[in-house]
Amino acid sequence: MQIQNYKEAINSDIFSIITKASEILEVKSYVIGGFVRDYILQRGAAKDIDIVTVGNGIDLAKKVASLLPNKPKVQVFKTYGTAMLVYKGMELEFVGARKESYTKDSRNPEVSSGTLEDDQKRRDFTINALAISLHKDDYGTLLDPFDGLKDLEKGIIKTPLNPDITYSDDPLRMMRAIRFATQLNFEIHKNSLLAITKNASRLAIITKERIVVELNKIIEATQPSVGFLLLEKTNLLEMILPELIALKGVEEVEGQKHKDNFYHTLEVVDNISKATEDTWLRWAALLHDIGKAPTKRFDKKVGWTFHAHEFVGSKMVYKLFKRLKMPLNSKMKFVQKLVLLSSRPIVLASDVTDSAVRRLVFDTGDDIDALMTLCEADITTKNPKKFERYHKNFQNVREKIKEVEERDHIRNFQPPISGEEIMKTFNLQPCREIGQLKEAIKEAILEGEIPNNYKASYDYMLQKGEELGLKIV
Numbered sequence: 001m002q003i004q005n006y007k008e009a010i011n012s013d014i015f016s017i018i019t020k021a022s023e024i025l026e027v028k029s030y031v032i033g034g035f036v037r038d039y040i041l042q043r044g045a046a047k048d049i050d051i052v053t054v055g056n057g058i059d060l061a062k063k064v065a066s067l068l069p070n071k072p073k074v075q076v077f078k079t080y081g082t083a084m085l086v087y088k089g090m091e092l093e094f095v096g097a098r099k100e101s102y103t104k105d106s107r108n109p110e111v112s113s114g115t116l117e118d119d120q121k122r123r124d125f126t127i128n129a130l131a132i133s134l135h136k137d138d139y140g141t142l143l144d145p146f147d148g149l150k151d152l153e154k155g156i157i158k159t160p161l162n163p164d165i166t167y168s169d170d171p172l173r174m175m176r177a178i179r180f181a182t183q184l185n186f187e188i189h190k191n192s193l194l195a196i197t198k199n200a201s202r203l204a205i206i207t208k209e210r211i212v213v214e215l216n217k218i219i220e221a222t223q224p225s226v227g228f229l230l231l232e233k234t235n236l237l238e239m240i241l242p243e244l245i246a247l248k249g250v251e252e253v254e255g256q257k258h259k260d261n262f263y264h265t266l267e268v269v270d271n272i273s274k275a276t277e278d279t280w281l282r283w284a285a286l287l288h289d290i291g292k293a294p295t296k297r298f299d300k301k302v303g304w305t306f307h308a309h310e311f312v313g314s315k316m317v318y319k320l321f322k323r324l325k326m327p328l329n330s331k332m333k334f335v336q337k338l339v340l341l342s343s344r345p346i347v348l349a350s351d352v353t354d355s356a357v358r359r360l361v362f363d364t365g366d367d368i369d370a371l372m373t374l375c376e377a378d379i380t381t382k383n384p385k386k387f388e389r390y391h392k393n394f395q396n397v398r399e400k401i402k403e404v405e406e407r408d409h410i411r412n413f414q415p416p417i418s419g420e421e422i423m424k425t426f427n428l429q430p431c432r433e434i435g436q437l438k439e440a441i442k443e444a445i446l447e448g449e450i451p452n453n454y455k456a457s458y459d460y461m462l463q464k465g466e467e468l469g470l471k472i473v
Contacts, residue, residue, distance in 0.1 A: 006132050007140030009039045014087055018051060019134045021063040027055030030116060030143065032131040033123065040130070040152055041184070047090055052119050052131070054097045058083040061094040098122070117145055124166065124173045125180065126151045126158050155186040163195035171202035174236060175214035182218050182227035193234065200235040208325040211240060219282045224273055225266035243320060246293035258296070258304040261289050264380055272377035280331045281370050284338035285377055290316050314340035337367060338374055345375045349393035352400045358446045361401060361410045368411065372398055408445070408452045416457035417441055426465055427473040440464045
């Protein structure tokens, strides 16, 4: 066990107040887990701080709150024996040191009071079991019974105890192992990786919501493919996103192959992660080709085809979100829209006409920039000349979009002539002709036959109304 002093890590006033509160209650307290890990890795100031005390965590939280100048509110979670308060933008969670024992069908353990080392044993990884003492006699001392510091230096994710037991007891730890490996660019210890693969089926007892929290953190990492390759290698991905697994592999018929759409997808996600931190745009990149597995066909004349894969994929997005209990709201609709439109700019790039650009902007609205970012990330060719040409084509599309938008104002298009005005002009009750006129005006604007303004649209309405046999009142 390595012991050294980390007083500089805990020189904030909040830690001295925790020490004072601990003295009053005659307990020993420690800062543990992510705060310590991230300090040593120099990952910046942590906003979430875990405090473990060899005593009652709720009592300690209340005492700390009473000593703070702003007397923050303490949130108590009696079921878990924890309490939380917010101070200077930091969330501090307090818990009593404990021992845990698990049953086969649940990740919720039976809990009893324990020592600091008991509490460190129940931690998921050695790098998260590091603790710094807040007791006045050894203030700032690092307590590291499982050589977590050494694992931090080597960049290794390892469990304090037998990984087979650790992952079987709480299968969410398998997702967390992969998430930390992705975020920190660490390797998972070989025994740990084998244990994850062995216990992959245990993930079934974890709620979809908890799985998605970890999945989002992988997607939000600098290089998400690291996590997805580990999920695939350990058989976890098949349980979470079988739609991605279905993209794996290359088939050959009569000497013609298609690309492996699984690895292509991961490249696209990595590419887009360099351009945006938007979680849902990254989700769109992850799912943009999921319709290719069910639509894959071989045509002797043209080779492999994936007709309507965008449409099929957009329908699959809803089912996937529902299965994973993800929000069926505007975020889901955003991902659906981008999957549906993901090939439109590609087709447009070879023939950038004003009318095609107007229709793209009309269909995409405020998400046009996100769609273009997705399409640019979708360029994974290893041919430098093609890579440069494709990017140049998309740059031309972007410039055309800007030019058309400045001139025609199609984004979030609202028809210059309303249904009510059509009814008033021709003295109509609700009828089919009203829809026909509105559609005709919209099409004329999108095709560039008339400018997007009131006068041109009104004159066009009169002309089309006359063709339909309507009379002006």
